[in-house]
Ligand SMILES: Nc1ncnc2c1ncn2[C@@H]1O[C@H](COP(=O)(O)OP(=O)(O)O)[C@@H](O)[C@H]1O
């Protein structure tokens with residue numbers, strides 16, 4: 001065998017190994033986290049950790065439920081804001097927008113998706129937090145003094161501020177996924193609806209959205225799993241003070257990623273503290289992996305159906 | 308325009324279509340006969356689909372398309388900005404190359420058009436489903452599973468479902484863009500049978516690249532080549548005795564050659580006595596087998612073709628340059644007078 005075949009073989013093997021290595025990283029991380037978290041699991045029941053919001057590390061009580069629900073609360077708010085926004089924009093881009101305009105909008109959208117979270121965080125502090133404090137909070141909290149609007153947090157650093165910043169961050173990503181899903185629908189399907197005299201809106205509503213529904217769901221889940229893991233921007237605007245279970249969109253919240261970033265490495269003198277933080281990280285990882293797998297499952301299924 | 312009421316459903320006048328800067332249809336003028344099957348034939352890429360889709364303005368969906376000229380449907384210029392496109396499309400059913408069922412049940416596919424036009428009465432919808440599935444000859448195959456997904460039907464059934472769906476909105480015209488090309492022979496035969504059965508009630512325009520299909524179905528034939536309308540007329544005439552060289556070559560399955568123009572005469576700027584002199588001169592100079600292109604005003608075209616000077620020449624093609632001018636391309640025959 002001559003030298004170039006050896007090189008070929010070597011390159012192939014090497015690249016395969018690298019690929020395996022990258023894949024095994026995920027398992028290594030998961031296993032490592034589990035290993036590090038096991039002391040806190042051994043010390044108390046996992047139910048007490050997952051379902052209690054009693055977080056007093058110095059007394060050995062590590063209830064993570066407040067952080068978990070805080071994460072879901074902020075993410076939920078982000079989704080409520082981001083989904084209609086993304087969906088309508090994606091519909092415009094896929095169904096109505098002339099190609100030339102789309103060619104301008106899409107790169108801008110990608111640019112938005114690429115901006116560093118810290119920048120979004122600064123923008124959140126400068127714009128979104130005052131907006132919540134001076135306008136949204138007085139309006140809603142005054143007019144609807146009940147769940148989920150009632151609050152006595154007048155700072156503006158709140159779940160809503162976190163949700164809004166997150167929504168803006170995941171919107172470009174969701175738009176581009178949704179638009180791709182919609183444009184993947186064969187052109188003939190549109191034509192046959194329009195040929196029967198349907199308007200573009202009727203076609204979108206009755207045909208396109210129906211065909212695209214699974215893909216749109218997948219896009220939302222992917223956006224959601226990004227939002228769940230997002231740390232920096234949320235940390236800067238969500239207040240990060242523990243309030244137990246969420247009671248208002250205007251209260252502060254303390255999502256899991258913020259907890260990890262804020263406290264890991266700082267409170268190491270407290271016994272089991274690092275194990276509890278590792279557990280928090282593990283939970284975050286599991287949520288993200290499950291969401292991503294669900295979303296890619298749906299997308300792969302769609303792709304196979306179209307071919 | 309009371310005098311024009313009796314005219315055909317579809318009249319095309321000087322229709323040109325461009326995609327960006329490429330012209331895909333050149334000054335097409337044609338009347339589509341009512342309640343007949345008109346076949347549009349021609350090699351692929353010659354603009355058949357484009358012509359068909361310009362009838363219901365589906366062409367508008369193409370990126371960068373520009374259309375000039377007019378298409379009249381029932382005396383309404385459909386490219387007039389005031390035209391209601393949804394109404395126009397309601398009057399034309401479309402069968403595309405691959406059947407495109409909508410992502411819903413068989414029942415919902417058939418009533419889709421009725422629903423988008425606002426029909427709500429349950430009885431009317433039910434009646435329409437039965438009636439039009441029967442017209443498409445598939446009622447018995449599907450009557451027990453109307454509420455199952457249309458995507459599960461065989462491809463031939465899907466195409467007949469598309470036919471039923473198109474008929475349900477009550478069109479006057481059925482447009483078919485090679486509607487049998489994706490189907491197996493039996494399904495194709497079924498669709499052809501439907502067309503023959505429906506032609507008493509509908510004006511049918513059928514794009515096909517299958518000559519035998521055109522022979523079986525067509526009453527009227529339109530031959531397009533590279534965006535030019537080469538020839539059109541009753542099916543027997545065009546298919547059996549084509550007038551122009553390109554049509555003949557296409558029908559015989561030969562390569563269609565562009566004639567090499569050896570002489571050219573522009574009559575546009577000349578007036579009567581000079582034009583005749585110029586004609587006589589150029590005909591005299593033309594040798595046997597050589598090809599001449601005459602550019603002529605639309606008004607004088609018929610007179611020119613019928614003139615005795617042209618008698619010993621074969622008219623290869625008549626090409627419309629724009630609304631007012633045409634090109635006549637002719638070749639001098641064997642045995643014609645020459646020097
Ligand atoms: N959307 C489009 N943009 C640019 N060119 C097109 C487009 N659609 C069709 N064409 C071109 O126009 C010509 C005519 O196309 P078409 O009407 O589909 O021909 P046919 O149906 O006879 O095969 C072809 O050369 C094709 O490449």
Ligand SMILES: [Mg+2]
Nearest residue numbers: 352355356484
């Ligand atoms: Mg075609």
